Amino acid sequence: MTARQETAGRDERFAGLVERQSRFLFRVAYALLRNAHDAEDAVQETFLKLYRSASWETIENERAFLARVVWRIALDKLRKVRDVPLAGDPALPTIANPEEAAVTANWNAAVHRLVDALPPELRQPLALSTVEGMNSREIAQTIGIAEGTVRTRLMRARRILKQKLAGLMEGRYEKR
Amino acid sequence: MRSDEPDALDRVLDEALARYSSVEPLAGLEQRVLDRLRNGSAAPRFRFNRWLLAAGLAALAGMLTLAILWNRPKPLPRQAVFAKVRPQPVRGFEPALRPARQVRRYARRRVSRPAPLSPEERALLALVARAPDQARAALLDLARRSTEPIQVERIKIEPLRIDDEKQDTK
Numbered sequence: 001m002t003a004r005q006e007t008a009g010r011d012e013r014f015a016g017l018v019e020r021q022s023r024f025l026f027r028v029a030y031a032l033l034r035n036a037h038d039a040e041d042a043v044q045e046t047f048l049k050l051y052r053s054a055s056w057e058t059i060e061n062e063r064a065f066l067a068r069v070v071w072r073i074a075l076d077k078l079r080k081v082r083d084v085p086l087a088g089d090p091a092l093p094t095i096a097n098p099e100e101a102a103v104t105a106n107w108n109a110a111v112h113r114l115v116d117a118l119p120p121e122l123r124q125p126l127a128l129s130t131v132e133g134m135n136s137r138e139i140a141q142t143i144g145i146a147e148g149t150v151r152t153r154l155m156r157a158r159r160i161l162k163q164k165l166a167g168l169m170e171g172r173y174e175k176r
Numbered sequence: 177m178r179s180d181e182p183d184a185l186d187r188v189l190d191e192a193l194a195r196y197s198s199v200e201p202l203a204g205l206e207q208r209v210l211d212r213l214r215n216g217s218a219a220p221r222f223r224f225n226r227w228l229l230a231a232g233l234a235a236l237a238g239m240l241t242l243a244i245l246w247n248r249p250k251p252l253p254r255q256a257v258f259a260k261v262r263p264q265p266v267r268g269f270e271p272a273l274r275p276a277r278q279v280r281r282y283a284r285r286r287v288s289r290p291a292p293l294s295p296e297e298r299a300l301l302a303l304v305a306r307a308p309d310q311a312r313a314a315l316l317d318l319a320r321r322s323t324e325p326i327q328v329e330r331i332k333i334e335p336l337r338i339d340d341e342k343q344d345t346k
Contacts, residue, residue, distance in 0.1 A: 022206045031197040047209050111192030130196040
């Protein structure tokens with residue numbers, strides 16, 4: 001086999017990897033960045049880094065490995081854009097009048113805002129748990145914390161969300 | 177209604193969370209990634225080579241500078257002292273002074289040349305060449321004189337006579 005054939009074969013295998021994992025990586029990045037453009041950038045950066053390192057051919061669990069890489073890249077991106085204010089706790093200002101109350105009928109959007117307003121140590125595992133097929137073990141590997149910690153944080157995050165959601169449903173935050 | 181609330185909350189929460197990351201990327205993500213790989217894989221190599229070249233050139237320049245400094249003739253101690261002397265500004269003659277850099281260059285030029293012999297030194301050299309014994313005796317005599325204590329004869333000063341002077345003026 002010539003060097004050219006080897007390179008072509010290698011490129012083909014890498015293209016296969018891109019085909020298999022791009023969307024999954026996009027969702028992982030999006031869970032953290034909440035911006036499609038930034039998430040795509042993170043995915044591209046991940047594959048570029050991987051291609052240059054040439055270590056991708058020896059990866060055992062490519063999904064877990066790639067999730068970890070894209071997560072770190074997304075975290076770096078998030079640090080760079082930290083100055084941009086995140087959507088704060090939406091419960092207080094958004095239900096100011098009947099029109100806004102009508103908007104909160106879209107519970108999905110309200111919950112997403114509540115998730116965004118969680119502290120990072122709770123938001124990150126919760127956001128990853130929403131990525132299709134990611135279990136506690138994979139989340140722990142991706143973030144780099146213990147699996148038990150992931151479960152505890154998920155429970156705490158969920159409890160907080162339920163409390164706030166209940167408050168929203170009862171109109172607790174309505175301005176009088 | 178209250179009894180249904182936890183279930184409703186869970187349902188709303190689960191549904192919302194399921195949609196939290198279910199965003200699809202723009203069509204053609206894989207192709208864009210591969211395109212960027214094709215475009216991006218060549219650029220870093222070039223950048224690396226360019227940096228390598230720049231680093232090599234810098235190292236070469238550094239080595240040349242060191243070699244030049246190393247081989248430069250070292251000035252003699254006396255010359256070094258002379259070179260350190262800076263011209264002091266003289267009041268009233270400031271316009272005549274040269275700029276500092278020019279003075280330093282002038283000093284360096286003078287330092288690098290051996291100082292010419294004075295007429296006395298030349299005469300001494302000629303004497304040593306012509307009559308070494310005589311020169312040796314002269315040097316010994318000079319050395320002896322320089323170490324001997326100087327003897328000065330007593331000076332006697334007579335007091336002035338004021339009366340005589342007055343009489344003379346009259």
